[in-house]
Amino acid sequence: MPELAEVEFYRRQWDPGLGQKIVRAQLHARKRIFRGSNTRTLVRELTGSRYLRSFAWGKQMLFEFSGGNWIGIHLGMTGKLRTEPAGFRPEKHDHFVLQQTRHALVFRDARLFGRVRFHHGKAAPPWWRSGAPDISSDFFDRAFLNAFLDRHARAPIKTVILMQNGFAGIGNWMADEILWRAKIVPLTAAGALTAAQRTRLFRETQFVASESLRIIGPDFGDPPRNWLIHQKWKRDGVCPRHRTPLKKAMIGGRTTAWCPKCQT
DNA sequence: ACCCCTGTTCGGCG
């Protein structure tokens, strides 16, 4: 479920606990979401620390706690963050819970494709932000986009848009939304895109990213009815512009929908 | 019962 805008929504769900102490950390230590982290140290360090602030970059989140403690979270396919009242009892899929005096900060992930990483140190962990610029930042510009497209010149543009080190935070639904707005066939080789197509791709990537953040980020709002997302998962989905039936195919291993009339 | 899945990574193949 989570792409950049949903990630932003989930990041905010722990806000009620900002500035408050962790009195107890509960986790299912054997689950693979904790791979690479020492969960004993994690529990020891976090207990008694204070939740200070959070950051989001693409599909990644970083939570900072006092004493130089950092938790990185990736939601995978089914991860969710939420806050429950104090005394909350973790259920089957609540693999990571931080109990505070008034709240419980909960990470739930049924399919366990997500990841929780722990880092202890003065500065943010080395794995944080090692990759692409934020789409909303000045570093995501035409030069960066061009270089990235040419580096993956032979791959279908749909596949390239899903690469997190180029399009941080873009997932399957946003990728199709962007290509539909930019009027580009998903199977087009990235290196074969014309200057005009690249301009549209750049503009629509920024538009879909910023609009999604604005609409979904605060309260999981629904994108406008004329967005492709409302059609792409229907078996009889049609183009929001003129009702032409959408085409569907597997590209880069992912279900892809596009309009054969608009996208040429 | 069966098929699908808004993510990522890995091995095998060409």
Next chain:
DNA sequence: CCGCCGAACAGGGG
């Protein structure tokens, strides 16, 4: 090195 494909991860929903 590039890229494609399928599998794997593990479970819920239609």
